[in-house]
Amino acid sequence: MIRRGCSKPLASAALLSGLGLALAAGPALAQSKPGTLRVAMTAGDIPLTTGEPSQGGEGIRFMGITVYDGLTRWDLSKADRPPVIVPDLAESWAVHDDDKKVWTFRLRRGVKFHDGSEFTADAVTFNFDKLLTKSAPQYDEAQAVQGSLWDGSLASWRKIDDYTVEITTKQPDANLPYALANIFMSSPRRWEEMGRDWNKVAQKPSGTGPWRLESFKPRERADLVRNANHWDPARIPKSERLILYPMPDSNTRVAALLSGQVDWVEAPPPDAIPRLRQQKMQIVTNIYPHVWPYQLSFLDDSPFRDVRVRKAANLAIDREGLVKLLGGLAVPAKGQIDPSHPWFGRPSFDITYDPKEAMRLLAEAGYGPKKPLRLTMIISTSGSGQMQPLPMNEFIKENFKDVGIDMEFEVLDWEALRTRRRLGAWAPENKGRSGINNSTAYWDPDIGLIGPAASFMPVPLGFNWGRYKNDKADALATKAKQTFDPKEQDKVLAELHTVMVDDAMWLWVVHDLNPRAMRPNVKGFVQAQSWFQDLTSVTVE
Structure with a gap:
C-alpha cells in the first residue's frame, strides 16, 4: 500500500503512540532467571536457522554468530576501537603471489559440529555448494538468497587436503576475508540425518558455534543453550541459555523490559529512555559503522x-x-x-x-x-x-x-x-x-x-x-x-x-548509536563498535 505521511508534530506522536501503555507497566514484577539471557529483537520473526540467517544484520547477530562460525570472524571483544577480522574456522589464509584471484585457507583442527561430526575441508565445499551450485543436492534456495550478499565474488573452490581449501575469486578481491565472516558452516552430517531436507534441518540445525539451537516457534521465540564443548574456550558462553523474542514494535519491547518479560531490548524508542533510566535500566550506546x-x-x-x-x-x-x-x-x-x-x-x-x-x-x-x-x-x-x-x-x-x-x-x-x-x-x-x-x-x-x-x-x-x-x-x-x-x-x-x-x-x-537497554542484573556485555555483538560474555545475575 501507499500511504501519506502526517504532520511533523504527529511524527513525535507516532513515536509515543502506545508508549503510555508500555510505561504504565511500572517497576518490573517478574524476575530474571540466573543463567538465562532473554532478548527482545526488532525482527518480526525468528531468523532462518539453517546456516545463512534472514532478517539482515540482526539475523547474523542472533542466529549467525551464535549457532555458527565462519572461516573468519569479527573480533567483537573491545569497545574502544573498530573490530578487525580475525581467524575463526580458518587458522590462516594467504593470497597467491602470482595470481591474486587465488587464496589458500588453512583450517583449524579439532573442531566439532554440534552433532559430533568433525569440521574439515569437505564441510567447507559442502557449504559453498549449498549456496552457489544449483546442481548440488544440498543446494538451498532460501540460504542462497541470504548468502548472495556475501558470496558474489566466489568463482570456484576446492579441497586440497582435509584441512586446506583453495578459493578462487572472479576478479582480484582484497575484501574476501570480510565476506567470509558472513558465510556460515552447517553440518553435512545433520543434513544427511534429516533426510537431505533443509526444512527438517531448520528444526534441529547443527553448527560449530558457541550456542546450540534447542527449539523455536516462528514469530514467538527461539531457545538456545550453551555449547560447553566449543572449540574456543574463551568463547564458551557464560550464560546457560539464550532466549530470543521477535518484537518489531518498540513500545512492546519497552513494556516487556519493564514488566520483566525480557532482560535486554534492541533499539529502545528515545522517548522511553528517561523512564527506563528511572527504573535503573542500563542504556548502552557506542559509535559504529x-x-x-x-x-x-x-x-x-x-x-x-x-x-x-x-x-x-x-x-x-x-x-x-x-x-x-x-x-x-x-x-x-x-x-x-x-x-x-x-x-x-x-x-x-x-x-x-x-x-x-x-x-x-x-x-x-x-x-x-x-x-x-x-x-x-x-x-x-x-x-x-x-x-x-x-x-x-x-x-x-x-x-x-x-x-x-x-x-x-x-x-x-x-x-x-x-x-x-x-x-x-x-x-x-x-x-x-x-x-x-x-x-x-x-x-x-x-x-x-x-x-x-x-x-x-x-x-x-x-x-x-x-x-x-x-x-x-x-x-x-x-x-x-x-x-x-x-x-x-x-x-x-x-x-x-x-x-x-x-x-x-x-x-x-x-x-x-546502536542503543540497547538491559536490566541492572545483566553483566559482562562489551558493546563493540559494530552492528554485530558477542553475547558469550554476558551473564544474568
Whole structure:
C-alpha cells in the first residue's frame, strides 16, 4: 500500500503512540532467571536457522554468530576501537603471489559440529555448494538468497587436503576475508540425518558455534543453550541459555523490559529512555559503522537522475532536528561514512540543512509550486538497523514538504523490504519507486562503498539498488578491490567516498548509536563498535 505521511508534530506522536501503555507497566514484577539471557529483537520473526540467517544484520547477530562460525570472524571483544577480522574456522589464509584471484585457507583442527561430526575441508565445499551450485543436492534456495550478499565474488573452490581449501575469486578481491565472516558452516552430517531436507534441518540445525539451537516457534521465540564443548574456550558462553523474542514494535519491547518479560531490548524508542533510566535500566550506546539513508533510483523515470535534485533533497533534511526527535541517539550524516573514519575523504559537497539552497536547486531543475517534485519511497515498519523508521520518515516528509517535495510511502515489513532491495529498482514490483529506505553498514569496503557505488557489482552483494553509474566511482572501486595493502586501500576508499558525496549518490540522514537497554542484573556485555555483538560474555545475575 501507499500511504501519506502526517504532520511533523504527529511524527513525535507516532513515536509515543502506545508508549503510555508500555510505561504504565511500572517497576518490573517478574524476575530474571540466573543463567538465562532473554532478548527482545526488532525482527518480526525468528531468523532462518539453517546456516545463512534472514532478517539482515540482526539475523547474523542472533542466529549467525551464535549457532555458527565462519572461516573468519569479527573480533567483537573491545569497545574502544573498530573490530578487525580475525581467524575463526580458518587458522590462516594467504593470497597467491602470482595470481591474486587465488587464496589458500588453512583450517583449524579439532573442531566439532554440534552433532559430533568433525569440521574439515569437505564441510567447507559442502557449504559453498549449498549456496552457489544449483546442481548440488544440498543446494538451498532460501540460504542462497541470504548468502548472495556475501558470496558474489566466489568463482570456484576446492579441497586440497582435509584441512586446506583453495578459493578462487572472479576478479582480484582484497575484501574476501570480510565476506567470509558472513558465510556460515552447517553440518553435512545433520543434513544427511534429516533426510537431505533443509526444512527438517531448520528444526534441529547443527553448527560449530558457541550456542546450540534447542527449539523455536516462528514469530514467538527461539531457545538456545550453551555449547560447553566449543572449540574456543574463551568463547564458551557464560550464560546457560539464550532466549530470543521477535518484537518489531518498540513500545512492546519497552513494556516487556519493564514488566520483566525480557532482560535486554534492541533499539529502545528515545522517548522511553528517561523512564527506563528511572527504573535503573542500563542504556548502552557506542559509535559504529552504520548509516540510515535512502538508496536512490537512477532509472530513466527517476527525478534523482538530476544531481541538482539529489543535492536539494540532501539539503532539505533537518538532521539536527531529527537527532532531537531520536533523543540524541544518533548523529547527523555527512555522507555514507562518518567524518572521523579513514574512508571519509575530502568531499566538497557539505551535507547540511539549507532549505533555501534546496529550493533554488529544485527551481533550477524545473520544479516549483506549479510542478512539485513527487516521490514514492519504500520504507519499513521496523527491522535490523532501521531505528524508528515510521516517525523518522514522517519527519523527513515534512522537511521535504517545506521545500516543495511531495513524498509518499510504500510501507513494508523488514524482510519484504529486503526482498525488494535485492530485486533492484528496475524490477516490476519497484516500478515508479524513487528510492528505498534501507539502513546499511560500512564495516567492510564491499558493503559500505564498493557495492553501492560500483556498477559492475552484483545487485544483492552491491546494494546498487538504483543502478548508479559513475566512471570515476567504477575506476576507484576496481582499484580498491585490487589493493591488498590495507593502508593503501584506505586511501583509495577515501577517494571513492569523496566521489560518492560530491555526486550526492544517495540521501544520507543519520548515523545511529546502536542503543540497547538491559536490566541492572545483566553483566559482562562489551558493546563493540559494530552492528554485530558477542553475547558469550554476558551473564544474568
